[in-house]
Amino acid sequence: MNAAYIWTERGRFVPASHLLKRECALHQRKGGQAVKVDVAVIGGGPAGLTAAKEIASHGGSVVVVDENSTFGGKLLGQLHEEPGGNNWWKGGEIAAKLVEETKAAGATLMPQTQVWGLETGWTVHIADTRNRELPFRAIQAKAVLLATGAVEKPLAMPGWTLPGVMTVGAAQVLTNVNRVKPGKRVIIAGVDVLSLTIARAMKLAGVELVGIVLPGRSEFSQGRSNPLELLKQLQSMTHLAPNPLLRAGGAVLGSSLGIQLAAHFFPRGGVKVWGIPIQLKKALVAIHGDEQVTHAEIASIDAAGQIIPGTSTAVPVDAVCLSGGLTPLGELAATAGCQFVRIDGLNGAVPLHNQAMETTVRNLYVAGNITGIEGAKIAMVQGKVAGLNMCRQLGIGHVGEQDVQTAIQKVEATRETSDIQFHLNIKEARIQLQSLWEQNRPLHA
Known part of the structure; x- marks a missing residue:
């Protein structure tokens, strides 16, 4: 370079x-x-x-x-x-x-x-x-x-060019700078410091947060679609959690065995932080709509981030925020x-x-x-x-x-x-x- x-x-x-x-x-x-x-x-x-x-x-x-x-x-x-x-x-x-x-x-x-x-x-x-x-x-x-x-790094996937799809950075500007809701019912793909803080800001602004899921595996998502890798990263964020139980979880993530156990026993329905479901066993695999976003296709994944066949469901949303990192x-x-x-x-x-x-x-x-x-x-x-x-x-x-x-x-x-x-x-x-x-x-x- x-x-x-x-x-x-x-x-x-x-x-x-x-x-x-x-x-x-x-x-x-x-x-x-x-x-x-x-x-x-x-x-x-x-x-x-x-x-x-x-x-x-x-x-x-x-x-x-x-x-x-x-x-x-x-x-x-x-x-x-x-x-x-x-x-x-x-x-x-x-x-x-x-x-x-x-x-x-x-x-x-x-x-x-x-x-x-x-x-x-x-x-x-x-x-x-x-x-x-x-x-x-x-x-x-x-x-x-x-x-x-x-x-921001892109997270390309089927439907990502539809109106209503944006990066979390764009959602941050809309919410905290322009005082405009990115959507009424929003889902976020990508779990990191940025997506967590912006999700909370959107919720405080009155946006309904369906949840934060992982992006589906692709050349763009890299380690962001792997629950094991994400749990390593979450270790540095547990001190920001809103309750003592979640903060104590940081000790569990301090070893490779603890991370593997956490990935295995992480609830299928996710864990709520500030009332927002964080779902490490769900991934966004596609975004659907004709002229704008109407729903997100979510599938269950295993601990390595592999899609579990036959688990896709359609979740109604009017906006999707993608967090690919900076x-x-x-x-x-x-x-x-x-x-x-x-x-x-x-x-x-x-x-x-x-x-x-x-x-x-x-x-x-x-x-x-x-x-x-x-x-x-x-x-x-x-x-x-x-x-x-x-x-x-x-x-x-x-x-x-x-x-x-x-x-x-x-x-x-x-x-x-x-x-x-x-x-x-x-x-x-x-x-x-x-x-x-x-x-x-x-x-x-």
Whole structure:
């Protein structure tokens, strides 16, 4: 993934860098204007905003670009109760506060602005998503932070293109951001942190949740259709359960024997969490309807995820939410020439980077879910590390190596106490990532 290629209208693959140079030349001939700053931040989620606030508060000039109309990224749709009770994580409120703090520090925020090109040096080419006339068409920066976040992985199956079928992320935006019910009667396929928290938010909004089932086995579902694999993942989530009995179940899942017993004795009708049935022995195998979703086809499965013949039933629903998990969004890093690695625990390929958020390309940094899927709290502390390190490298303010190291220690402490983990092997993956960096340290580092 060190080079990106694009399929042209002439029917051949060419390096994206070639097309980028051509577009940049056209841009210059048209008299495109550029603004000069210390740092350009691409992505206005928790990582990007925190980094920008840090840079601006130390006296640096920084622009944050985001294609959405509202800054905050995935924070905007987050709503869940943290362990201990009486303490809700309200992402929308946290995002609003972070935006105000970033503006107050002196950062420039550019919403509804898309990055279509990235030249080393650095020149960030932008376009307005609403067709407005921008005051400038490019940003020239000494350093760039990629905080582009993550994208949901598809769960293709028969009927998945019908109106009424959506990802759980789309359901999250509808419910928690736009205050619109995804449907009246909804079923979710895919059991993970994301689907559980969004299911609860939908239920609080008055949606009837038929249940959360597994996706049928396919090349897209991979281990997500296997009850044994899922029970391993659920071990890291039992502390979020609403009653002591379910929380105690985490001890049972601490051994391979316990997982096998749990898979064998897990109730056929599922276990209710917040009144929502979680059915690890049921799978969504198809979605039906003419012009929109009318019902979901559910079948019983064994402990290995195999469909039990003759068990399919039709469940009336008007919406289906698919949860295939998240994967880092790294296209811009690829076009910039970053070296990529794939490590179990990071949920996909990520740019090779160190604990100080530096990539293998000089003055190109990363933070947030582009570095591996974790929660918003991790993204924010990573953003602070990136912001401080860019300040140190560019001579902005009076930031020293110890300031950066203290911020790195904060990341590790936050990860250690994090309520939500998207992968059991995240800590081991981070150690392995740093080891790979040491082995492949670029000359500029």
